[in-house]
Amino acid sequence: MKVFSVFGITQSGKTTTIENIIKELKKRRYSVGSVKEIHYEEFAIDDEGSNTSRHKRAGAELVTARGYYETDILFPRRLSVEEILKFYQHDYVVLEGVTDSNVPKIITAHNIEEIEERLDRTVFAISGRVSNEINEYKGIPIISSITDIEKLVDLIEEKVFEKLPQFLEECCSSCGYSCNELTEKIIRGEAKREDCSISQSNIKLTINDNDIPMVPFVQNILYNSVIGVVKELQGYQKDHKIIVKIGE
Amino acid sequence: MKVFSVFGITQSGKTTTIENIIKELKKRRYSVGSVKEIHYEEFAIDDEGSNTSRHKRAGAELVTARGYYETDILFPRRLSVEEILKFYQHDYVVLEGVTDSNVPKIITAHNIEEIEERLDRTVFAISGRVSNEINEYKGIPIISSITDIEKLVDLIEEKVFEKLPQFLEECCSSCGYSCNELTEKIIRGEAKREDCSISQSNIKLTINDNDIPMVPFVQNILYNSVIGVVKELQGYQKDHKIIVKIGE
Incomplete structure (x- = not known):
């Protein structure tokens, strides 16, 4: 399963970029899942007073809503990205707004200042509003998902790899690096996915x-x-x- | 994991009964999960136009919303009860409105006619509004969850057993029955949970x-x-x- 994250400030074009990426990946016949990080404290997906909300308040530790066309499993706690990904068996999973996972990343931004604030060694592409103005920053391509979605998804196909495990460095560094370091090295072209010894x-x-x-x-x-x-x-x-x- | 279902017509006291049962089970130190069956076609837990809804429309086959205090895994299809229960590891799971599962059941009803329409050999208790009027029907106790919750949960502790598997009769009837028949026999006291050969x-x-x-x-x-x-x-x-x- 190949996992990557798209992150950036509000209104920088994050969700639009992801919509276009998902559509293009589906067009290329991949199965796709997604995870949306929600950054406001009061978030609750079900309405106050709904039956699922009443179950939770009564003390149920896990609540499911099953409808005719959807099934929603509601955990009343924040799961780690690793826990969430156990539910997925897709070719690609797109994370929106997730920054705490060792996966390749795309920044969306309005301008260079916003890129500079977020840039790290896991970023392999930049998109969003800034793509109207420039097409590269510090060697990283800036690509519009609106006018150039094929080019952006070509780059995703090239750069995003089977997710590495997330071991503590004390538990495993048998490839010579931590999982985060190996992720960065693969993105930069300095190591290969096969260098992870766990998979062997x-x-x-x-x-x-x-x-x-x-x-x-x-x-x-x-x-x-x-x-x-x-x-x-x-x-x-x-x-x-x-x-x-x-x-x- | 012990699983049972509470079902009955709208306004018969179903959700109230479940709230009181969950609270009492929690008071008795059990871990509890729940599943709510939603009986209207248009049900969608997230709002039209929300980011998770946009991911779905773009084609994502599984979408997760992760907030600070909850994580919601949204399957854009109806899962079977067996599939849903794989997410649970609780002492008790209460199903609301689920009738297609081979588990012990509680009917909630306004009156005897409603009981009669729903009664089958998996029902071990009756509750809801009718409990204001009578306290037994055809040998099955009718207990109010409002005035007599301890008695109702005592009966749940006595009657509800570790969920049986749900094999087709053609795949396994090594106990001599189908899984549904064995469920009915255990509830009626004519067989024991240990009679299921799978567990041995x-x-x-x-x-x-x-x-x-x-x-x-x-x-x-x-x-x-x-x-x-x-x-x-x-x-x-x-x-x-x-x-x-x-x-x-």
Whole structure:
């Protein structure tokens, strides 16, 4: 799953940019999901006095509204981006206004000052109102989503990669970097997505809580044996975490 | 996870009954979630023109709104109750207005006619406005959630059991019944929750932390596939606890 974020000040063209990107990605036959960060304290999606709101007030810790054409799962707390992305299995996920995630980013801005305030090493493109005036800033292309959407989405296809995990540096830096550093290096062309070592060994075995090391050959046999069965079951999704427990 | 449904005609006291049940369950230190079935075609939780609505119109297939104090995952389609319940890990989940799920049910009603129209073998209690007039119908207790909430929740604790899986009869009837029939028999006291053979087995499978129920036939295939490989490895002992993790 490829994830990127579009962020910038209000009225800089953020939602318009995202609408155009989503439409163009869909035109190219990708599946697309999105996440909208909402920056005002009072935000509640359901109306005060609605039945879902009454369930919450009574103490329900998770409330779902199921209609004929939509189903809304309402968590009464702020989830991390990593938690949210567990619900997604799309080719691309666009984050709107999310800045605290280690993904490639597009800034939308009115002018150079706004770009300068937000620019960091994860930014690979600039869009929004400023694109009417200039077409590059510090080597980063500035592209209008209104007049040049194909060029912008070409760049997304080129630059955005399968999301890296988000491990603490203390838990994993086996590629030589933190996940954030590797993200920046891939965007700058100084490293590759394949440099993330986590993606390489994918299966673990314990017997009575002891880790059993397996050579890659045996890993593959066990992996194929389990996946061979599990992928036929309802609930299976590629790349989901699978746990089989025997004799507990 | 124990799941039950409260259903009945509009204004029969459904939401009030659920509010009182949730409050009492929380008072008894249970974790509680809820699902609200919405019975009008035009339902959309977000306003026309809102940013999440613009993402949907542009083609996003899953949209999340993340605020400071809530996170709302918006599926632009009707999910089945089984799909919805995968998001829940609570002691109790209360369904409001859901009739197509094999769980114990409470009817809310104004009068006996409304009860009669809805009564089936999954109903273990009646509440709502009719509870001001009578206190039993065909052996089923009628209890007010306003004046007698403790008695109503005592009955919920007694009658509602860990949700059964929802297999088609052709896939599993190894207990001798369909899942719906076993649900009815447990509610009527003619069978026990433990009669479901799925829960007895020696092998468990989770995908992304969700338990995946398997019919005995599939349990055996997965068990034999894993043991077939693992028993050749150093460290294997018969009857030891084995855990295989993929993609963590």
